[in-house]
Amino acid sequence: MISVNDDEDLHFRKAEFDPDDCPQDCTRPCEKVCPANAILQKGGVLAERCYGCGRCLPVCPYDKIRAITYVRDVTATAELLERDDVDAIEIHTSARVPAVFRELWTGLGNSTANLKLVAVCEAVIHFLISDGYIKYYHLVSFPDLRDSTISAMEAMYSIMETNIQCFNLWQLDGRPMSGDIGRGATRDVIAFVRKLASAGNKPKGFLQLAGGTNAHTIEGLKKERLFQKTTIHEASDYEKIPSSSLHSPNALIAGVAFGGYARKIVGRVLNSVQNHHGLAHVEDFPEQLLQAIFESLALVGTVKCYNIQKQIT
Numbered sequence: 001m002i003s004v005n006d007d008e009d010l011h012f013r014k015a016e017f018d019p020d021d022c023p024q025d026c027t028r029p030c031e032k033v034c035p036a037n038a039i040l041q042k043g044g045v046l047a048e049r050c051y052g053c054g055r056c057l058p059v060c061p062y063d064k065i066r067a068i069t070y071v072r073d074v075t076a077t078a079e080l081l082e083r084d085d086v087d088a089i090e091i092h093t094s095a096r097v098p099a100v101f102r103e104l105w106t107g108l109g110n111s112t113a114n115l116k117l118v119a120v121c122e123a124v125i126h127f128l129i130s131d132g133y134i135k136y137y138h139l140v141s142f143p144d145l146r147d148s149t150i151s152a153m154e155a156m157y158s159i160m161e162t163n164i165q166c167f168n169l170w171q172l173d174g175r176p177m178s179g180d181i182g183r184g185a186t187r188d189v190i191a192f193v194r195k196l197a198s199a200g201n202k203p204k205g206f207l208q209l210a211g212g213t214n215a216h217t218i219e220g221l222k223k224e225r226l227f228q229k230t231t232i233h234e235a236s237d238y239e240k241i242p243s244s245s246l247h248s249p250n251a252l253i254a255g256v257a258f259g260g261y262a263r264k265i266v267g268r269v270l271n272s273v274q275n276h277h278g279l280a281h282v283e284d285f286p287e288q289l290l291q292a293i294f295e296s297l298a299l300v301g302t303v304k305c306y307n308i309q310k311q312i313t
Helices: 029-033 074-081 098-112 146-163 183-197 217-223 235-240 260-277 286-304 308-312
Strands: 002-005 013-016 066-069 088-092 117-121 137-143 167-173 206-210 253-256
Touching: 002 074, 074 098, 088 098, 098 146, 167 183, 183 206, 183 217, 217 253, 260 286
Parallel strands: 002 088, 088 117, 137 167, 167 206, 206 253
Antiparallel strands: 013 066
């Protein structure tokens, strides 16, 4: 997969500073707040670990850390997609300016013909393309635009509508990159989905929660009566759902995406491996790999409605 963007985006930035510029008496609070352990002890930022959360920026007492943002060139991206070894693309765009997304998508031209996966995020989509048509699902990752949210969704949907032959999944980005902070981080996305699920004029599709999701998200959904279990096997089944169910908030919530929080719980295992074995692959240590899988399954088990503890024991 290759990732591209058409504007500034949190996912397309890296923290950067010169460790030689750090005063000797600096306590380096940046190391303590980095959730990815991307800031080396007495060193700089390890770019491959930094995912752009920005938590280090305000804590530097000497204002030495800067954020480096970048935008990928659409022509260069199209050339990469035409190679046989690239079959998926992730596009980050802004829901506020649909014309920008249209321009980017048009700029990719015929290079998307052989893609197996197109993921448009921070305002738009995960969908599978085969023979020029979307076959399985697409996901629209959407920020809360307050009063203009519905109109922005409608504009984005109109761009994609002619090619959609699948489920349409809008991912609601409540509080980006914050799920690992604590229990309260999930409140924004629950409030977002509650407001949007109750709207009667939103575009066709299901909702998925992201941005601030963590182990407390399902509990919050249940308290708001926004959680229930149902099964839909094919995209055509959407048309068979009773209209009363389509306008029911809980019937439209299709999933929860765990980002920062999942990274945190699995990161505990990865850090343990590195502390004992240095830079290493967790796949080389079966016990730790099983532990990482266990942590992941325990998290998604609340969504899938099964008890991983009972299954393991």
